[in-house]
Amino acid sequence: MQNLIAFLWKYLTVIVFLLLYVFSIVLIVQDSNFQRRAMVTTANQFSGSVLQRWDNVSGYFHLKSKNEYLALHNALLLNRDPSSYIITSDSVFTTNDTLYRQQFNYKVAKVISNSTGKQNNYLLINKGRNQDIQPDQAVLSPQGIVGIVKDVSDNFSSVLSLLHSDARISAKVLRNGYIGTVIWDGKDYRFGKLLDIPYHLEIKVGDTVVTSGYSTVFPENVQIGTVQGVKPNINDNFYDLKVQFFTDFNRISEVYVVKNNFKTEIDSLTSKYKK
Amino acid sequence: MTNYLKYIVRSILLVFFQVFILNNIDLFGFMNPFLYVVFILILPFKIKHTPLVILSFLMGYFVDLLSGNIMGIHAASAVLLGFLRPSIIRLVSSSQSDYENKYAPNAISMGGKWFFTYAGVLVFVYNLSYFFLEHFTFSGFFKTIFIAIANTAFTLLAIFIYEYLRNRRSSR
Numbered sequence: 001m002q003n004l005i006a007f008l009w010k011y012l013t014v015i016v017f018l019l020l021y022v023f024s025i026v027l028i029v030q031d032s033n034f035q036r037r038a039m040v041t042t043a044n045q046f047s048g049s050v051l052q053r054w055d056n057v058s059g060y061f062h063l064k065s066k067n068e069y070l071a072l073h074n075a076l077l078l079n080r081d082p083s084s085y086i087i088t089s090d091s092v093f094t095t096n097d098t099l100y101r102q103q104f105n106y107k108v109a110k111v112i113s114n115s116t117g118k119q120n121n122y123l124l125i126n127k128g129r130n131q132d133i134q135p136d137q138a139v140l141s142p143q144g145i146v147g148i149v150k151d152v153s154d155n156f157s158s159v160l161s162l163l164h165s166d167a168r169i170s171a172k173v174l175r176n177g178y179i180g181t182v183i184w185d186g187k188d189y190r191f192g193k194l195l196d197i198p199y200h201l202e203i204k205v206g207d208t209v210v211t212s213g214y215s216t217v218f219p220e221n222v223q224i225g226t227v228q229g230v231k232p233n234i235n236d237n238f239y240d241l242k243v244q245f246f247t248d249f250n251r252i253s254e255v256y257v258v259k260n261n262f263k264t265e266i267d268s269l270t271s272k273y274k275k
Numbered sequence: 276m277t278n279y280l281k282y283i284v285r286s287i288l289l290v291f292f293q294v295f296i297l298n299n300i301d302l303f304g305f306m307n308p309f310l311y312v313v314f315i316l317i318l319p320f321k322i323k324h325t326p327l328v329i330l331s332f333l334m335g336y337f338v339d340l341l342s343g344n345i346m347g348i349h350a351a352s353a354v355l356l357g358f359l360r361p362s363i364i365r366l367v368s369s370s371q372s373d374y375e376n377k378y379a380p381n382a383i384s385m386g387g388k389w390f391f392t393y394a395g396v397l398v399f400v401y402n403l404s405y406f407f408l409e410h411f412t413f414s415g416f417f418k419t420i421f422i423a424i425a426n427t428a429f430t431l432l433a434i435f436i437y438e439y440l441r442n443r444r445s446s447r
Contacts, residue, residue, distance in 0.1 A: 021351055021355065024348075024354060027346045027350065054295075115301065116301075
């Protein structure tokens with residue numbers, strides 16, 4: 001027994017080092033689970049409020065480009081506004097609430113922290129549980145898709161960016177409707193990959209990729225990007241497609257958080273098969 | 276006692292400076308100087324090995340906790356740095372008398388060449404560990420090594436500025 005204690009004492013430093021090192025590695029591996037969840041409620045509340053103050057100041061330096069974005073998006077919306085159209089037929093339009101039930105609600109939030117250079121990127125936005133943001137809601141920018149809400153605290157939410165190794169978005173090619181999956185390979189924040197498109201289908205450079213609407217998270221036909229490179233995958237019968245994102249992840253400042261009003265209903269239906 | 280207080284204040288300031296200023300630099304999208312490791316580098320020579328390892332871990336852990344990045348990645352790298360520090364001191368010194376009667380590693384008392392060889396080796400180890408743990412794969416091996424080297428240079432520059440300002444103030 002005494003020998004054992006003497007032995008442990010002699011190698012105390014090595015043992016402490018190994019214990020702490022293994023503990024850190026376990027933290028890294030388990031990062032996506034309880035550790036992040038515990039952190040988002042305490043540390044993020046704190047750093048979130050500091051980051052927001054900083055963003056209040058730095059926001060002024062981007063006002064010009066912000067205004068250009070807003071003007072662009074206003075023009076887009078005005079194009080869809082009924083007052084921009086001249087009625088050329090004599091038909092009468094009526095709206096009926098029982099036929100047109102709203103499925104998606106959009107809320108505006110401001111990005112207060114963002115990264116693009118890491119392998120797993122997160123954004124922090126300034127709305128949370130108090131503003132009816134919940135995990136697994138879609139986050140979009142005026143240009144296209146951004147990510148999915150991961151954790152919420154009272155007034156902030158962390159968003160799993162599309163630039164994350166866990167992000168898998170069900171997508172389709174707009175021109176012909178083929179279904180695939182968009183992922184990010186961790187190399188360049190401007191480009192991602194479209195997988196699961198069989199090699200015999202015809203895909204051209206310049207094809208637009210949009211969300212498929214097959215998940216309960218994203219609305220259908222939200223823009224993702226354009227196909228930039230078409231290569232056959234050597235190992236199997238699928239394409240290796242390079243996709244250039246519409247969203248400039250380095251310049252996101254305002255985002256829309258999308259709530260699907262029928263999500264719980266659809267999920268409760270499909271959860272029966274998954275078990 | 277005032278000495279302990281000085282180190283506590285210094286560690287808090289360095290962690291906050293790291294998290295709220297330096298981690299937002301993102302030069303070329305990935306480069307941030309990890310200046311806070313200078314705290315571990317300039318602890319006194321006579322500190323025992325076990326407390327050094329534990330202190331290093333705590334520094335890394337708090338940076339992880341506040342920066343909202345992957346948890347544990349700074350902690351693992353810092354604890355490795357603290358563990359290797361005594362061996363590197365022995366390695367870069369020609370004899371034990373080099374540091375026996377000195378108080379702490381410092382660019383003035385130890386000489387710039389000694390200090391930056393010592394800091395360079397440890398900061399490089401730190402960066403290697405950090406970027407391999409972040410990527411968590413050995414694919415793109417040389418790209419990761421290149422990033423680690425570039426970021427080591429960036430960190431050393433920050434440490435150089437920090438040491439310059441610190442020594443100028445104390446010599447006045």
